[in-house]
Amino acid sequence: xxxxxxVAYYGGLCICSALLLFPMVYALLMSxxxxxxxxxxxxxxxxxxxxxxxxxxKQAPLGSYLLNSLFVASVIxxxxxxxxxxxxxxxxxxxxxxxxxxxxxxxxxxxxxxEATVIPNFLTVQQLGWTNHYFGLxxxxxxxxxxxxxxxxxxxxxxxxxxxxxRLSGIGxxxxxxxxxxxxxxxxxxxxxxxxxxxxWNMYLWPLLVTSDDRVRTVQIGLKxxxxxxxANSWGVVMAAAVVAMLPTLVLLFVGQKQLRKGLMxxxxx
Amino acid sequence: xxxxxxxPMPSAWPVPTQPTVRRxxxxxxxxxxxxxxxxxxxxxxxxxxxxxxxxxxxxxxTNYQGAPIRFVGWAHFAALFQDESFWHSVKTTFFFAAxxxxxxxxxxxxxxxLVHEKRKGIGIFRTLFASTMGMSVAVASIIxxxxxxxxxxxxxxxxSALGFPAVSWLLDPDTALYAVAIAxxxxxxxxxxxLLLAGLQNIDPSLYESARIAGLSYWRQLWTVSVPLLSPxxxxxxxxxxIQALQTFGQIDFLTKxxxxxxxxxxxxxIYREAFVNYQFGxxxxxxxxxxxxxxxxxxxxxxxxxxxxxxx
Numbered sequence: 001x002x003x004x005x006x007v008a009y010y011g012g013l014c015i016c017s018a019l020l021l022f023p024m025v026y027a028l029l030m031s032x033x034x035x036x037x038x039x040x041x042x043x044x045x046x047x048x049x050x051x052x053x054x055x056x057x058k059q060a061p062l063g064s065y066l067l068n069s070l071f072v073a074s075v076i077x078x079x080x081x082x083x084x085x086x087x088x089x090x091x092x093x094x095x096x097x098x099x100x101x102x103x104x105x106x107x108x109x110x111x112x113x114x115e116a117t118v119i120p121n122f123l124t125v126q127q128l129g130w131t132n133h134y135f136g137l138x139x140x141x142x143x144x145x146x147x148x149x150x151x152x153x154x155x156x157x158x159x160x161x162x163x164x165x166x167r168l169s170g171i172g173x174x175x176x177x178x179x180x181x182x183x184x185x186x187x188x189x190x191x192x193x194x195x196x197x198x199x200x201w202n203m204y205l206w207p208l209l210v211t212s213d214d215r216v217r218t219v220q221i222g223l224k225x226x227x228x229x230x231x232a233n234s235w236g237v238v239m240a241a242a243v244v245a246m247l248p249t250l251v252l253l254f255v256g257q258k259q260l261r262k263g264l265m266x267x268x269x270x
Numbered sequence: 271x272x273x274x275x276x277x278p279m280p281s282a283w284p285v286p287t288q289p290t291v292r293r294x295x296x297x298x299x300x301x302x303x304x305x306x307x308x309x310x311x312x313x314x315x316x317x318x319x320x321x322x323x324x325x326x327x328x329x330x331x332t333n334y335q336g337a338p339i340r341f342v343g344w345a346h347f348a349a350l351f352q353d354e355s356f357w358h359s360v361k362t363t364f365f366f367a368a369x370x371x372x373x374x375x376x377x378x379x380x381x382x383x384l385v386h387e388k389r390k391g392i393g394i395f396r397t398l399f400a401s402t403m404g405m406s407v408a409v410a411s412i413i414x415x416x417x418x419x420x421x422x423x424x425x426x427x428x429x430s431a432l433g434f435p436a437v438s439w440l441l442d443p444d445t446a447l448y449a450v451a452i453a454x455x456x457x458x459x460x461x462x463x464x465l466l467l468a469g470l471q472n473i474d475p476s477l478y479e480s481a482r483i484a485g486l487s488y489w490r491q492l493w494t495v496s497v498p499l500l501s502p503x504x505x506x507x508x509x510x511x512x513i514q515a516l517q518t519f520g521q522i523d524f525l526t527k528x529x530x531x532x533x534x535x536x537x538x539x540x541i542y543r544e545a546f547v548n549y550q551f552g553x554x555x556x557x558x559x560x561x562x563x564x565x566x567x568x569x570x571x572x573x574x575x576x577x578x579x580x581x582x583x
Contacts, residue, residue, distance in 0.1 A: 010391075016381060017398045023456065024401070026424065027413045041422040087309040096302035097295060102310065109313055111569050112321055115517050115538045116562035119327065119545050119555055120320035123336045143312035173301060202406035204520040205538075209546065220408040224524065227412055235416060242409045249404035257397050257464070265468035 031240040038235050052240035061214050062241055065222030072218055073200035075138040080196045084147030089177050092155040093163050109145045122209050132213040147192050154188030191263025194256040201249050219245045328555035336551040346556035363537040367515035369451040375508055378462035386470040403460030407520030414453035443533035446526050450534055454521055469503030509572040513565055
């Protein structure tokens with residue numbers, strides 16, 4: 001009885017995984033097929049070919065798309081960490097008139113969907129000359145209410161007495177922030193970093209609007225380009241590019257899944 | 271909410287003279303504002319200003335550069351509410367949300383229940399179940415686009431293997447929205463699963479212990495312990511998914527471009543087309559304001575509900 005249940009349980013898990021992962025595996029297999037295999041609708045490549053990958057990097061500037069994405073996602077992540085942690089620090093440790101009012105204003109930003117502001121934002125960025133520029137792709141995303149909340153929850157775990165003691169012994173706010181508050185908040189910072197990187201890497205609407213030049217295009221928009229240009233005859237190349245584009249986030253997720261799960265709960269629910 | 275937010279300034283210290291108090295308060299205010307400044311500045315420039323600007327633009331006719339030309343008052347809104355294609359896109363969006371949100375949450379909840387107990391090798395399955403979270407909308411769309419290909423995609427080959435007639439999926443107005451919905455559900459399972467799993471693991475294990483000692487079956491435990499205690503998380507996840515569904519854009523842009531015959535012309539895609547294809551920035555802004563009102567209302571309700579039900583641990 002016990003073995004039956006064991007087999008049923010793990011068998012069930014494997015079936016669920018297989019169903020869920022099928023589209024990814026399918027894409028991976030296709031990326032190794034030649035045209036004949038694809039048009040025959042095969043599931044398994046007759047012969048494993050690397051040519052699609054070579055073509056994806058040669059015909060399209062996939063390498064530069066990837067570097068752009070890496071750069072843009074990193075800059076958004078780092079900017080968000082700095083901006084959010086500064087604000088969260090003020091909300092938890094500093095006392096000054098008007099603080100609560102500012103806090104409610106930060107909450108209020110959650111009411112506004114990004115899409116509702118996208119038209120003036122596009123016009124602003126255009127006027128600033130930030131289209132086709134990394135500034136336009138990154139700076140608008142540095143401030144984020146969720147990031148502030150997440151780190152606020154994290155900072156609140158630090159005993160206030162520690163802050164008071166540090167102040168009494170003459171440690172300034174900024175030093176406390178850099179040398180005590182941040183190092184004690186790794187969980188929150190890592191969670192926000194993983195979340196932000198995934199979010200930024202996968203961003204679509206905004207980079208579509210503000211880039212028209214291959215030199216700054218992110219990989220998501222590159223995929224769109226590739227899809228419109230190549231789809232008709234070379235699905236394999238497009239699939240190879242898609243596989244390359246999903247690798248970084250998949251790896252990050254495999255490494256950071258546990259951390260993300262624990263940290264997100266802290267900021268999102270409590 | 272936060273005991274520190276409302277606590278007064280420390281009062282045990284010796285009472286200083288008036289000007290010193292004011293100067294200290296001023297200094298504290300300045301320092302506090304320095305920490306808040308980056309966030310407030312960015313929110314101001316990229317959130318509050320554009321929101322106000324959207325409202326402003328919604329009352330104007332604009333030129334191709336998006337500059338307001340002629341004041342029209344509420345005329346855009348009046349036109350909008352008379353416009354059949356606007357109501358069609360509203361209906362399509364909510365129908366799309368109804369297709370995707372409950373299904374995603376239900377599947378993710380089942381998956382989370384399957385793996386929330388610690389067992390051998392369970393970490394691998396947790397990671398695999400969360401993995402669609404790493405799929406960007408572009409990657410997911412490309413994969414599903416091929417799977418839906420009527421001639422060589424796997425979906426029709428599967429149907430024909432099972433003896434069903436072929437379906438045109440994305441090319442048929444009757445099936446396109448369902449096809450996009452399936453791809454979306456798949457994409458969103460990962461993140462929803464991760465949040466629900468975290469919620470399940472926040473439940474005090476001793477409650478299960480007591481339930482077991484009381485002799486409750488697995489299903490009874492599910493209904494008396496897991497579901498009630500998870501209800502705040504379920505509510506949170508559902509509203510977040512709903513808001514996300516109302517903002518759907520990428521899948522539509524990739525898979526159908528709002529077609530065929532507007533069958534998948536969801537709200538944000540309609541705004542995008544109005545603004546950045548037709549250059550009707552004023553009219554598009556009116557639509558954006560409607561989107562803002564809907565989403566703000568849902569978010570506000572969520573806040574109120576969450577405040578009332580704060581029995582999280």
